[in-house]
Amino acid sequence: MQELPEVTDPRIIDGKKIAQGIEADVKRGVEEFISEHGIRPALATILVGEHPPSKLYVKLKHWACKRVGIISEDHKLPQETTQEEIIGLIATMNKRPEIHGILVQLPLPGHIDEREVMMQISPKKDVDGFNPLNMGKMLIGREGFVPCTPKGIIRALEESKIDPHGMEVVVVGHSNVVGKPAAIMLLNRNATVKVCHVYTKDLKSHTVEADILIVATGVRGLIKADMVKEGAIVFDVGITWQDNKVYGDVDFDDVLPRVGLISPVPGGVGPMTIAILMEHTLMAARMQR
Incomplete structure (x- = not known):
């Protein structure tokens, strides 16, 4: 994996440093949430196929979950998985109370309608912000889950x-x-x-x-x-x-x-x-x- 360059020029936005600040806040929030509710936030990811960058991005997201104390559940599906099978898996995730966020890694294989898949994720678990309801709320200025x-x-x-x-x-x-x-x-x-x-x-x-x-x-x-x-x-x-x-x-x-x-x-x-x-x-x- 390509190493991130050290940022020394003040004109360069240090995304890694900003991310570390966000993650530190999330880690504190996760600890408070566990203390209050006795459960740990959980993210389920769905990866379809063998697209190398997508596999790396999902891995990076799971590493981030580990850093902040969020449970990550990984669902890897073969390239030939049907749209109906993906939607069925999402329906199962929607019903599981211990899963709080659902992420479908894009792009999906060409035989799958990405928009249809995103519509199936519960708006309450749509942590990527792609469900049309969350997109519509953003459009009227009520930003919740946004991309x-x-x-x-x-x-x-x-x-x-x-x-x-x-x-x-x-x-x-x-x-x-x-x-x-x-x-x-x-x-x-x-x-x-x-x-x-x-x-x-x-x-x-x-x-x-x-x-x-x-x-x-x-x-x-x-x-x-x-x-x-x-x-x-x-x-x-x-x-x-x-x-x-x-x-x-x-x-x-x-x-x-x-x-x-x-x-x-x-x-x-x-x-x-x-x-x-x-x-x-x-x-x-x-x-x-």
Whole structure:
């Protein structure tokens, strides 16, 4: 596994440090919850197939559970598992009171409708924030369980004492996992938000206007220095695996001299995403009690 770089430049957002702070709070909360209720919060993960990055991400989530004192239950299913079998497993997890959070690792194999699967997770156990009910509550400004990566970005802004109110935000990528929820959550905080994607014409003309630039496309090195406003805050959410190393959507070395703040890959939004998942699992346990 690729080692996280040590952060010494004040312009680089230290996602690992922020994540450690979140996890420390969760660990204290878990201990209090056990003291009050006599039970330990528990997260069930469902992994379908042999996608190497997904296997690593699930492993990292289980390691985080161990660090904060949350029980983790791992369900590994073969590639050929049917949609009905996955939905059946989710139904079982929904009914088990000792399971407080359910996470289905994405992406799922092509023969499975991810949206249909996410709809089956109980909104009370939807710690990834993908159930349509939780998405809808986010849309009207009642954020509960929201997708973990955008919430990690919001937390990083808070840690950096940056209020997005009135700022120009450009989100590149319109996935349900990052792009759309990030745009909505920043709109909820009164930013002016523009969403770009693969069909956007002249991407640079939009990105150069951004006070906050969030990039989540999976295209290695898409964003160059001439596409970034001087002093911008840049969140690189992209992940591309090549030769057992991970790369982001932003050409980091090229862009770094222009930015006010930037999240690296690895060591940026990734650790924060997992820490938020731990926070959500504790939150789900508290709600269910």
